[in-house]
Amino acid sequence: MSGEQRAPITDVHAHLLLPALQAEVERRAPEAFAQAQALEARRNGPESMAASGRMIGERFPRLTDLGARLAAMDEQGVERQWVSPSPSHFYPWAEEQLAVWIASEANRLIAEHVAGAPDRLSGLGLVPLQHPSRILELVDDAVLGRGLAxxxxxxxxGDVELSDPRLEPLWTRVEELGAIVFLHPFGCSLDERLDxxxxxxxxxxxxxxxxALSHLIFAGVLDRHPGLRLVAAHGGGYLPTAIGRSDHAWRVRPEAHGCVDAPSSYLRRLWFDTVVHDPAGLRHLIEVVGAERVLLGSDFPFDMGPDDPVGFVRSARLEEQVEAAVLGGNASALLAQAVRS
Structure with missing residues (x-):
């Protein structure tokens, strides 16, 4: 890369906890909030709930305080972060008025946080996914109103899958704006089987x-919206590893033929973070989706991400140009496209 300016090392998967927002949600909807907390406890089990509570307590400054965030980034060798709300703030059970307020307030708080270090932080906001008719105003609030990426x-x-026709206006609008969409699950529909x-x-x-990615692919969302800039957390989960099964179904099952091309081809139209936990897995992800589609991520500052995300990428012993692209070049290019659009 001699003679070229190096792109900043960028972590695209980093979170902000919003305790004041959570307290207000609990105040406004105490019964529904309590029911959701009870469901979460059943899904995770008491041992995991206790361990997660301790972990969040230990990492609370990095989850909430700008100075602690920047110090941790310096220690990691990360020069830029894309900051998104902790997925615990999705509140998919919230009724319409409350859900709109939550998304708007989260957008305000994210924008306020990243404004403290605009040369090092970019922000991603929220939309009320369970209320499709209210999504567009919150997309505009985040991107146009708050200047988020x-x-x-x-x-x-709830009953809204990413293949839901009611979300077509969402995909159209984010494509028009060039906005980044970061796909990050919260919870799992398998419920107590995983407790x-x-x-x-x-x-x-x-x-x-x-x-979620399979819904987008098989429903033809990516055919209709080829300019969608969607980044999948956790390396896309199991899909890149088992995509051959999806291709086979697409070939032999008529009900699995809702997309124009083989499902594996769509992985090269998406982006994926590096939270895959072993170097061989990272090399495989790059082989399947392409070196230009993988972005450094850490799940900052939760314990299920690497504390040394840069070191993790380097441990995969990638080619020099590929490593540079994953560490920052790909993210910088994607963010620049979003800002220009």
């Missing part, structure tokens, strides 16, 4: 990623 969405919300051994996360999150 895009939005973060879950893998589903031990932290399976709710280790198995549940990759399942949710794979299901």
């Amino acid at each position: 895009g939005i973060e969405i879950s893998s589903f919300a 031990r051994f932290y399976l709710s996360n280790t198995v549940g999150q990759p399942v949710e990623n794979a299901v």
